[in-house]
Amino acid sequence: MYATELLERYTKGERDFEGVELVGASLDRLDLSDINLQNADLTDANFNETKLMRANLSNANLTSANLRGDLRQAILSYAILNEADLGRAKLHGANLTGANLTGANLTGASLNHANLQQANFHNADLDAANLISANLQQADLSSASLSWYDKVVANLSRANLTEANLSEANLTGANLLETNLTRANLQKANLQDANLIRTILVEADLCLAELSNARLKDANLERAKLQQANLQGINLSKLNLAGVNLNRANLENALLRETCFEGANLRIVKLNRANLIRANLSRASLIGADLTDANLYGATLENAEFLGAVMPDGEIYEIDKNLIQRMQIQPMTRQIIRTDKAPAPVGPYNQAVIANGTVFVAGQISIDPSTNQIVHVGDVAKQTEQIMANLEAVLTAAGASWSDVVKTTIFLKDMNDFGAVNSVYGRYFETENAPARACVEVSRLPKDVLVEIDCIATLNNPS
Numbered sequence: 001m002y003a004t005e006l007l008e009r010y011t012k013g014e015r016d017f018e019g020v021e022l023v024g025a026s027l028d029r030l031d032l033s034d035i036n037l038q039n040a041d042l043t044d045a046n047f048n049e050t051k052l053m054r055a056n057l058s059n060a061n062l063t064s065a066n067l068r069g070d071l072r073q074a075i076l077s078y079a080i081l082n083e084a085d086l087g088r089a090k091l092h093g094a095n096l097t098g099a100n101l102t103g104a105n106l107t108g109a110s111l112n113h114a115n116l117q118q119a120n121f122h123n124a125d126l127d128a129a130n131l132i133s134a135n136l137q138q139a140d141l142s143s144a145s146l147s148w149y150d151k152v153v154a155n156l157s158r159a160n161l162t163e164a165n166l167s168e169a170n171l172t173g174a175n176l177l178e179t180n181l182t183r184a185n186l187q188k189a190n191l192q193d194a195n196l197i198r199t200i201l202v203e204a205d206l207c208l209a210e211l212s213n214a215r216l217k218d219a220n221l222e223r224a225k226l227q228q229a230n231l232q233g234i235n236l237s238k239l240n241l242a243g244v245n246l247n248r249a250n251l252e253n254a255l256l257r258e259t260c261f262e263g264a265n266l267r268i269v270k271l272n273r274a275n276l277i278r279a280n281l282s283r284a285s286l287i288g289a290d291l292t293d294a295n296l297y298g299a300t301l302e303n304a305e306f307l308g309a310v311m312p313d314g315e316i317y318e319i320d321k322n323l324i325q326r327m328q329i330q331p332m333t334r335q336i337i338r339t340d341k342a343p344a345p346v347g348p349y350n351q352a353v354i355a356n357g358t359v360f361v362a363g364q365i366s367i368d369p370s371t372n373q374i375v376h377v378g379d380v381a382k383q384t385e386q387i388m389a390n391l392e393a394v395l396t397a398a399g400a401s402w403s404d405v406v407k408t409t410i411f412l413k414d415m416n417d418f419g420a421v422n423s424v425y426g427r428y429f430e431t432e433n434a435p436a437r438a439c440v441e442v443s444r445l446p447k448d449v450l451v452e453i454d455c456i457a458t459l460n461n462p463s
Helices: 003-011 321-328 380-397 415-428
Strands: 334-337 352-355 358-364 405-412 436-441 451-458
Touching: 352 380, 358 380, 380 415, 380 451, 405 415, 415 451
Parallel strands: 405 436
Antiparallel strands: 334 352, 352 358, 358 451, 405 451
């Protein structure tokens, strides 16, 4: 169909254009409100400054299309918007559930109250975008940019980002006031100068995240992972960080007055010149921590571990021999790990067992935990992706992450599949810190899958 024919029929009152092909069509500066373009092919189409209010574009192909117009309350669920131009688009209340916006331009776009659940924003540009109260549950924002643009910050205040993937996302200066980031993946994300006041970060993964100068007043970081995160100079006073994993994090010059670190993992943490006045460090592990010039006035240190730590006076804390002997005869600790986010065991074994701080994860195959069925039959790369997701779920339940993994074993039905498996596997580890690995070909695997992987991780790795 040509654009002229569509306009002629639309002018006569027709609204249903489901499945039409308008590749490269020019439909700019028009009013096409309430139009139905469901399943349409609109690749490279130009809708610049066009009104598409309440339009139905679900499942439409809008790859590289120009949508710099008015799409308020439009339906774009599962639409393909790869590299589409939505700069400053009005998408207030729009439905983009499951939409693919990989590499799309959404600079300055208005997405307030929009439904973006499970949408893919990988590598998308959302600088200065407005996402107030938007629903981004389980959305993929990995490597996306949600930072400043023309002196305006991205606004995600009160948005729902539960279980969203924000790994390596740029959130510099972003407004995340009262945002829900429960169980969100923020590994290696840049949150420098971000507003995280009253933000919910329960069980969020902030490993290797950049949080310098971020504002975290009254934030909820219960059971959050902050291994190797940069929190230099940050103000965490009076926050409850009981049990939080801060292994190898940087807290130099941090303001930690009256902060609760009870039972927290502060091993190898940099606490140089930190203000820990009246902080609660009872039962916290500060093995190997650097407390040079830190202020511990009035701090609670009951049952805290300081073995090998550099104390405020520069002296290294040493443990007495009697205590070493007592530690050596301690019985083995053993904990069973179970999570519904990974396949349930189908025999006399568990998903993982923690023994004396070492996590032994059972071999995983490509079972979807939501259905308990094998998926991606015949596709070894897709099977590997499902396996890595299953392993990550078990590691997370055990309080570990990929950076804690020290050994993996890969079982292949066909060694010719090694390249495809290795390509997926390599995304989860940095070469210089990758774990030891064995890879073997076997005659058969459970349920006739093509690949199986297990791993071992440590929760007390000092390096």
